[in-house]
Amino acid sequence: MIKHDTASVFVFHRDPEHGWRVGLIKHPLFGVWMQPGGHVEDDETPREAALREACEETGLDGLRLVGTHRPPYLETTDTTIPMQLPVWVIEHPIPNGDNHIRDAHVHIDFKYLAVAESAEQVTTPDHPFGWFTREEVAGLDTLDDVRPIAAALFDLVEAQVAV
Numbered sequence: 001m002i003k004h005d006t007a008s009v010f011v012f013h014r015d016p017e018h019g020w021r022v023g024l025i026k027h028p029l030f031g032v033w034m035q036p037g038g039h040v041e042d043d044e045t046p047r048e049a050a051l052r053e054a055c056e057e058t059g060l061d062g063l064r065l066v067g068t069h070r071p072p073y074l075e076t077t078d079t080t081i082p083m084q085l086p087v088w089v090i091e092h093p094i095p096n097g098d099n100h101i102r103d104a105h106v107h108i109d110f111k112y113l114a115v116a117e118s119a120e121q122v123t124t125p126d127h128p129f130g131w132f133t134r135e136e137v138a139g140l141d142t143l144d145d146v147r148p149i150a151a152a153l154f155d156l157v158e159a160q161v162a163v
Helices: 046-058 134-138 146-162
Strands: 003-015 019-026 037-039 063-066 088-094 105-116 129-132
Touching (some): 046 105
Antiparallel strands (some): 003 037
């Protein structure tokens, strides 16, 4: 079966009134709320794809990936460039195809955690976008993995931002 690398990012913002909120898009094909993301292009890393897709799909700017860091003992050299690791890597079967491949295939999704310095959109997003509290996410129509991953990241984001 064909496997494609994809990258997605759970974007959080700390609102003075509501505390941490997660930014989700309403996916045009699936019709549910989920994290922004998409296919990794041939000329980019999963990290670059996650940031590109998040900016395009949400209209946000100035996103900062947080969560897992490169080992301190590994320095950048002419032949080695350490990269920030995703929070999770998950295999998603796509049984009915998508807008890239019509046939069944698999997405290998590199899931990142990011923080938005501002909740204000600077461009028109590609998809409907909203900010949600932990309680609101619990009641949203989402893909199966979105609620438990978002819940885990609500617990993690404060500690990761402090690092």
